[in-house]
Amino acid sequence: MTKTFALDSTQAAFAETSDPVAAAMFPQSLLALAPGEARQSLLTVHSILQAKLPAGDLAIYEAGGGSTSFLPLDVLRRAHVTVVDIDEDQIRNNDYAQNAILGDIQTHRFTPDSFDLVICYNVIEHVPDVEAALLGFCQSLKGNGMILIGAPNPRSLSGFVTKYSPHWFHVWFYRHVRGDTNAGLPGHAPFPTLFHPLVTPANLDAFAEEHGLQMIYRKQYESPRYPEMRRRKPVLAALVDAAATVMNFFLPGKTDVRHGDYHVILRKR
Secondary structure: HHHHHHHHOOHHHHHHHOHHHHHHHHOHHHHOOOOOOOHHHHHHHHHHHHHHHOOOEEEEEEEEOOOOOOOOOOHHHOOEEEEEEOOHHHHHOOOOOOOOEEEEOOOOOOOOOEEEEEEEEHHHHHHHOHHHHHHHHHHHHHEEEEEEEEEEEOOOHHHHHHHHHHHHHHHHHHHHOOOOOOOOOOOOOEEEEEEEEHHEEEHHHHHHHOOOOOOEEEEEEOOOOHHHHHHHHHHHHHHHHHHHHHHHHOOOOOOOOOOOOOEEEEEEE
């Protein structure tokens, strides 16, 4: 079941500015997002975590962790964060985890009931055996603990292009459209994308139901790549938007092929 959480108006206002106060309230991962659906959904995720996580000290497992956290800073400041990542460069770049483990999230296991929150953000699309990783997350959670997943939607325009285009094209897009000069270098995105079936939202829903996880938030939203393109490459963005509008016309219901990413929060019953 998806619930709607109201955003604090002050937080929403700060998140839309470059005010230095915002830097003290929000992670760089949120401030770096162009204004749009992705940023609004991440703000909603933050408000859910702030409302639902226990008061006091927290134990958090981050499955795959680079140099930037997607957690609200007030949560991060009272958390002991354990990161597991298979990439030595990612482990080296991480500067907020108290415990960094070079390992594979598919096979690494913790003592049961260890964590209040597991976060897996922009990771499961790169994992060959997502089911094994998710089962490990479930095992490691305390009762009423939560799993936050942020991932691309394979059944979207950007998901289709990502799945069926070569990796060199992803690097080119990051460098020349997004303006990321470090794209493709060791420890920097984009990473090869595999799209295991469980990355698809409907399949993830079925997994959650089968394994006793309650869906407390699910939002598919316009990929942040679209507002980035509209700002940096307006002609290209106009062409892509036009193509997406045509595709949407022929698809059933309220399908929008621009909904290229999603957030999911699951709670262990």
